[in-house]
Amino acid sequence: MTKVAIKKKKSAKLKKPVKLAKSKKYVYFFGSGKAEGSSAMKDLLGGKGAGLAEMTNLGVPVPAGFTITTEACNAYFESNMKYPQGMWEQVLENMKRMEKAMGMKFGDPDNPLLVSVRSGAKFSMPGMMDTVLNLGLNPETLNGLIKWTNNERFGYDSYRRLITMFGSIVMGIDRQKFESTLDRIKEEKNVHLDTELDVDDLKRVCEKFKKIYKEETKSDFPTDSYLQLKLAINAVFGSWFGERAKKYRKLHGIADNLGTACNIQSMVFGNIGENSGTGVGFTRDPSTGQKKFFAECLINAQGEDVVAGIRTPLHIEELKKTMPKAYSDLVKIYQKLEKHYKDMLDIEFTVQEKKLYMLQTRVGKRTAASALKIAVDMVREKLIDKKTAILRIDPAQIDQLLHPMIDPNAAVKVVAKGLPASPGAAVGKVVFTADDAENAAANNEKVILVRTETSPEDIGGMAAAQGILTARGGMTSHAAVVGRGMGKCCVVGCGAIDIHEKEKYFTINDDIIVKEGDSITLNGTTGEVILGEAQLITPILKGDFQIIMKWADEFRKLRVRANVDTPKDARVAREFGAEGVGLCRTEHMFFEAERIKAVREMILSDDKEGRERALAKIMPMQKNDFIGIFTEMKGLPVTIRLLDPPLHEFLPHTEQELQELAADMGVSIERLKAKNKALHEFNPMLGHRGCRLGITYPEIYEMQVRATMEAACELAQQRIKVIPEIMIPLVGHVNELKIMRALVIRVAEEVRSKYKTRVEYTVGTMIELPRAAITSDEIAAHADFYSFGTNDLTQTVYGLSRDDAGRFLPYYIDAKILDDDPFISIDEPGVGALMKYAVEKGRAVKKNLKLGICGEHGGDPSSVEFCHKIGLNYVSCSPYRIPIARLAAAQAALKKAGKDLSKAAL
């Protein structure tokens, strides 16, 4: 025993393990009806490689080839542009397999095999290397090709294409140099199309192209086929870190370390003659979802001709006519593929001398409407189940359906871009003040309200306008929040525009001038500002949409409520499927013309008596609003948040408003101004607001609770069921909640005894300050429910004012310092971690603590998923985001169930 052990050790020491190790597998072959890869290997083979492998395994005719893995690409970059050990040997080996499968030989002058080289990452990505076709051609193999096809013109046409593609894509020569040379020759011949050039012309083209190549690269066009191949592979790898690819990944949140695969495949030719062709298609209509083969083709052409748009593709019926066998094979194959993938597919094919070859398949991109129809149809066809149907729809895409949008076929002139604050599109004449907007609306004119930034006093004008455009502010600025709440198209923070409000015009980049009355179009989904009136198309909310929503409701665990401030909002919310109101911002009711006067009187009173006099005027109006909202929401819970913003938000700003108010109140304008000034705050976000107002001016909250409870009791007497939930904002210390809770209960009990009615109500709090989350165990004891106010929580956790973040946050996102705007998707490691902590601490004290969220995040799909994960009971969002939240909630439940299942299986 001992001896053996010693021996082993010795031998281990003697041999170097590195030399011994077998190379990693970097190359996966497909061909002759069998592939080493499969569609499950997208990470390793990229989307294209995985699709080619899968098709091969399915018995679909695919020209033989192989895929070099993404791991090889990553290893290449890690070792400073050197192939990982063994990769090139594997490439050579698989070239041999390909030659065998095709019965031809790469670089063989007599029977030349040509190949294409294509990049193929996990995600389809513009900016990655385009295709290089016809690799392996040189003067010798060209002769072989001509002999084989008996088509000299085809041979030279293929050769000039290789030089162009290789020269431009692999070697980086300006493609225009080749194009203009070709154009000159066509001019000389006085022809228009490439196809009109004859063999001699093409020979001249090839000679001229080779000269260009030499001038630009200082070396001859390579005749060694394997050198061509190697340089092409390097170019594919290199394109992963090309500028456009990097930018695209940044924009779409794709990690830099995924790498790209490289596909090397035998050439088949759609350009041999009239018995050949090439085409692309979708298995169903990507725009409507209709179950109908949606494809186009070109006869006697290579794939690049379709993409380049030089010739107009023909309807697929043309293929049926000219090559019926190839067409019927194609139909059988696309149906087989769709059944196999159980999804709508995007395919590419080539017909070489009547024989069909498939070159690509992948899940097809589609519009929102199409996504819904395909999902619903496929469930009906029993191809997929409801869960799969739900998981397949992108909730963010649903947004398209809920708002008017610009006709995708319309030609528009985009002149500026801001932040896409509230989706949809709007067309109207420019106005610069809220009053002008309201007046225009009264005359049935459609207007766009353009402001440097909006303030609460602009609400009327915002409601009257078709859309809102601001020069300042971020995704959660006043305009953005109110716009989304109203479901109104809104573009904010459009830095390129410079507004001259008094002179009634704005400039764009100091260049274009847009005057009052000029028409513009806003695209709130993209943030684009467009000159003139673009054609809009309107949303459809029936049929497939309703079916998918119904299915989503079957699976989701999270309830979905709405943030509404008026009875009208409440009605819209119900139509979208709201299961209650998660946030009624009572202060939003304060801005209407008649009310604001009373509110201002309250704020500017010197004593409690004065405030109470003013509050008595506000109370009936507020009560009436509550009656309206409660009635719309009968039987469903309604969370009323007591006054939250700092009082100075309600103050008059102009001299005239001040004068009017002074006259109304019978005080001097000087006193009003002094008071106005005294209410100024350095950081209003962190100032005298929320329950701090309730504690220092209890009469305000008393009035609001009274209005709520009187509304509820009066409806209860009419047998309308009302479930008021009274919410205390900005609690930081449990003592604040204790005092406010006592106040609410005292007033509520007074009202209940006055009406002799037992309306049940609950009292809860916003969790919107870090301290509330941290001390959740103390706070839970005094709250019936929590609603996470993630807007303010994000501001305080990050120390980031959403009104001021515009100056650096966009840069942070661009520079990838932050992955996402934390005001759009919950910042899980920061804000999210604190929420989770608060949930756990709170539920430990009170098991049945009801938990929700009412920040803007309530309508963001990834945030909804997070809320589901940490066990909230509901999310609340603006009415127009409710369908998104419903779908996202269902997906979250299904994803979690899936994960739990796979955990259980382990």
Next chain:
Amino acid sequence: MTKVAIKKKKSAKLKKPVKLAKSKKYVYFFGSGKAEGSSAMKDLLGGKGAGLAEMTNLGVPVPAGFTITTEACNAYFESNMKYPQGMWEQVLENMKRMEKAMGMKFGDPDNPLLVSVRSGAKFSMPGMMDTVLNLGLNPETLNGLIKWTNNERFGYDSYRRLITMFGSIVMGIDRQKFESTLDRIKEEKNVHLDTELDVDDLKRVCEKFKKIYKEETKSDFPTDSYLQLKLAINAVFGSWFGERAKKYRKLHGIADNLGTACNIQSMVFGNIGENSGTGVGFTRDPSTGQKKFFAECLINAQGEDVVAGIRTPLHIEELKKTMPKAYSDLVKIYQKLEKHYKDMLDIEFTVQEKKLYMLQTRVGKRTAASALKIAVDMVREKLIDKKTAILRIDPAQIDQLLHPMIDPNAAVKVVAKGLPASPGAAVGKVVFTADDAENAAANNEKVILVRTETSPEDIGGMAAAQGILTARGGMTSHAAVVGRGMGKCCVVGCGAIDIHEKEKYFTINDDIIVKEGDSITLNGTTGEVILGEAQLITPILKGDFQIIMKWADEFRKLRVRANVDTPKDARVAREFGAEGVGLCRTEHMFFEAERIKAVREMILSDDKEGRERALAKIMPMQKNDFIGIFTEMKGLPVTIRLLDPPLHEFLPHTEQELQELAADMGVSIERLKAKNKALHEFNPMLGHRGCRLGITYPEIYEMQVRATMEAACELAQQRIKVIPEIMIPLVGHVNELKIMRALVIRVAEEVRSKYKTRVEYTVGTMIELPRAAITSDEIAAHADFYSFGTNDLTQTVYGLSRDDAGRFLPYYIDAKILDDDPFISIDEPGVGALMKYAVEKGRAVKKNLKLGICGEHGGDPSSVEFCHKIGLNYVSCSPYRIPIARLAAAQAALKKAGKDLSKAAL
């Protein structure tokens, strides 16, 4: 066995357990050389009761008596003003023991025992019930007393005192009613002193007093001694919730549920004649600490005469002359007591017919200077050890020693009160602008700068003024922070004053007018504003102070650093014992006249080139400052924080400044104004500041790092050791730190290679945003050190702007919604919990992560203790608070060691 068990059960059932239960012990006896209580039982017996028990046990002559416990008091309130079961019985029983000990009988006409009743809570507390003496007197016992003392005048004198005290203190009759009656009788007799009244006069007094009593209470003065006793006990209990006591407790943070004890003690009489007397004293001088008996007495008087101040007490030598035996007993006893308590004591005594009785002992209150001297002396006397000496000094009190203070003997006219923002006192003529302050200082005039609020541009004027008074702002407002930093007396948020800057005067409560040039005095320790020039006394920082500091340094674990912005600050900090700089706010160097121009030019430049031009002007000045600070701090670490505040803080505000700048920069004033406006922020605290500036304008941080490292390298070449620690402010996301750290290292390496010098430096971050604390595990990996910026952390955790909190925070403290101002002492459950979390997460990743604090809390004793507890390495505070921090740190270490020891003992 079984039978017996059944029987027992039965009997248990038959009797009501309540009746069976032995009453709780509510009464503790002392007398005849033995007591049931001791000095350890302060919670239960109150300070006075515990002292009486302890003295009795020590064999000191104490008139017999007993103490009703604080538990009885609490039970009394809990059961709606009913004595707890058994208490009264225990009182009666102990009255018997007292009678036996004294050989007299309560209410016995022949041999009457009289008693005093006094309150006595755990903490001495003004507003609690005063003493009622001579209880038990009525017409019958009065005769007995007269017979016993053979002194009719004494008898009636005692009786009229009882009626006055009982009537006013127990029954709430206005004492003035008795006093004026007494005065009238003295007038009639044409005498001045009570002692000049004869027996008949006093008899008349008693009759008149009884009449007053009847008129006021509608009942006769009680003759039942036990009724007198009961009513007096109720009055003691009741006084616990008297308005003054409640207010005092609120002010001093004493819990409402402690309750008071009630002491009932046999009377001894200092007013029987010339062989009797009474007195109070301290075992050492409470004002200087000198080891010298410091006492006063009155011959032929009761204790209340000393307190009332009717007669001027005599030096204790008088007692020595008239009653040498009593005096020598007193000396022996006070020495014995001091040796026993090992502390300076406050005592009360009475001599009855030459026999000495002790009535009270407790630890004596003392000035800061006295506390130091006594502690140091007692260590020398081997009475206590150094640890005890250190634990005995109140760090907050030390503050008194470090600043000039108002002579406690000066009569001053306090006209307003603000927040005590920076301690000490200042006298000067009022000025209203920083410029006026600077001009006056140039003429050697002493001024007080009075501003609505200060801004960074006032720095020069603040430095020039003796003290600063502001009408607005809280404890961490600009004026407060800068004032403390400068060690300059400062009173902020003085709401009573209304400043008319242009007219050069301010009013106080619309009443008093103070004009420019008028003298005022500020007390920054109390927040008082005083008219005229009060007499000041100056601090002493040698001798005992230095000794205590040295001892503190032996025990503390926390290092103490200073927040300094200039070389001058640094020198002061070193004098106070700073072990480095924890925070150098580089932006504070930006405000000086020459520099601010360059800074403004930088901010208002349109492009990087313009900024770099301006930065090149600032760089040499900044470098020079660093050279100065590094030189002062040679061999000690200096933390340089890169630019933190929002840029607009540096902008010009007045039209004139704007014009000058526009001329300097050669741009139009309109452009400057536009830029100025564009830099406005809604919530600058949460805006474009800290490392957000460093990321968007890297050239600023590059300049600052270059200035730091060049300064360090130049000194290193002169063999001066420099330890720069470069600190990145306002990090919220690890990526911010990564980028800034890379920038610092890049520039630092450049400088090091330029100088060919290896100055070691570290790069760390402030933890001042909740998100940084929450993601401490990510951040620690890229930081060599953390410094908790608890000012901003408190603002963001609480969602509370310190500049705006003035409108509600004082109310929150008053109403006990918050126990403490979270800007003064770290809010442990909120901010503290987050700090602890960050420490744990950070150290888990990086064991040797250096941790400190540089918020204002670094100089607050309870916050220092918290920092010690969570394991920070150092605290940093303004130079003038360093001694406080050193002492607090030592106490924290000693307290924790004590706790650890007692835990180990379990």
